[in-house]
Amino acid sequence: MNHKYSLGNFYEDLYPELEINHATPRTVTEGDQSMYIALTASRFPLHCDAEFARSIGFKRELVNDLLVFHIVFGNSVPDVSLNAIANLGYADVRFGVSVYPGDTLRSVTKVLARKESSKGDTGVVWVKTIGLNQHNEEVLSFIRWVLMAKKDKDIKIEDSTLIQTPNEVKSDQFIIPRELDLKKFTSRAxxxxxxxxxxxxxxxxxxxxxxxxEEAEHQMAARLYQNTARAHFNAYSLKDSLFGKRVxxxxxxxxxxxxxxxxxxxxxxxxxxxxxxxxxxxxxxxxxxxxxxxxxxxxxxxxxxxxxxxxxxxxxxxxxxxxxxxxxxxxxxxxxxxxxxxxxxxxxxxxxxx
The missing domain is CATH 3.10.129.10 (Hotdog Thioesterase)
Structure with missing residues (x-):
């Protein structure tokens, strides 16, 4: 039978050099910004005060940098970490051009390396994800590594490798917003x-x-980011997991x-x-x-x-x-x-x- 559904990728499926263009690009709206504020209590005025943003050179308020991160990250989850046991860490995260309400973001991921566990039942996968806007300008890039479940624990994967991730993003790699003009900056806002x-x-x-x-808040946040990882939602299947509940x-x-x-x-x-x-x-x-x-x-x-x-x-x-x-x-x-x-x-x- 041809099953018309996806169970997501497992450790075996994410081999080095694999490149994935993720589905479901996202146009970020003012509503997304407001929901993010409601869920996090964000008060940084650059992301909620259009007049303040204009006073320092921007066209209007910017989409919160971390909301950009979560949307790009969430866009990669169905293909990269739907079957993850844990997201272990991040490195070399670089924020690019400014994102405004109305911009459309999409994500591309390349698998860098993977290493099977000594037991052979799981493995760590390193990936690099890039977020692009509608003009193909880079808004974000990051490396992350994920502990992944295996589809078949009895099959040994022989291509285990390790990579050294950068310890820091150097100052000459920072992307300073081209619009930024602080000549009229005041701390009133x-x-x-x-x-x-x-x-x-x-x-x-x-x-x-x-x-x-609260339970409803963190699930709404993950939905806002379109992060589909089971660990945050599926209470029924998580009853027999390590923690026995949603994380x-x-x-x-x-x-x-x-x-x-x-x-x-x-x-x-x-x-x-x-x-x-x-x-x-x-x-x-x-x-x-x-x-x-x-x-x-x-x-x-x-x-x-x-x-x-x-x-x-x-x-x-x-x-x-x-x-x-x-x-x-x-x-x-x-x-x-x-x-x-x-x-x-x-x-x-x-x-x-x-």
């Missing part, structure tokens, strides 16, 4: 008191508030933690890059997310108007880091592991006025 020059290496900023994530999409944790960072980083404009990210522990409905940021580096760019800050954003669940000290990593059985309350370790770089 942001409310921010601190600028690029005011942040010091190794400084820690607590973002104060916590946000509880919140890790990218949504990035969004919630980053939007909390508005308190302390109000004058942040674009995200330029993500150098690496780890979803260190799972998050479930009912968990409350707090976040804090460590300043890794101030990067002076060839401009009198702006510079870049490399930041380490840490998200923790069900623990207020302002009231209870939390070690990001702890020792267990002679190994360094993430504290069980730490759910995200996200190294990224932002653009900020001087």
């Amino acid at each position: 942001t409310g921010g008191k601190w600028f690029w020059n005011d942040y010091q290496k190794n400084e820690r900023i607590f973002h104060v508030e916590g946000i509880a994530i 919140i999409y890790g990218g949504h944790i990035i969004s919630v933690a980053r939007e909390l960072s508005f308190n302390g980083l109000e004058n942040a404009l674009r995200i330029l890059a993500c150098n690496g990210g780890t979803h260190s522990n799972p998050t479930f409905a009912g968990d409350t997310i707090f976040s804090f940021t460590d300043i890794i580096e101030s990067i002076d760019l060839p401009s009198d108007d702006f510079g870049a800050l490399r930041l380490r954003l840490i998200a923790v669940k069900n623990l207020d880091p302002m009231k209870e000290e939390v070690d990001i990593k702890i020792e267990k059985n002679g190994r360094s592991i993430y504290h069980p309350s730490v759910v995200l370790d996200f190294d990224y770089t932002i653009l900020m006025p001087k």
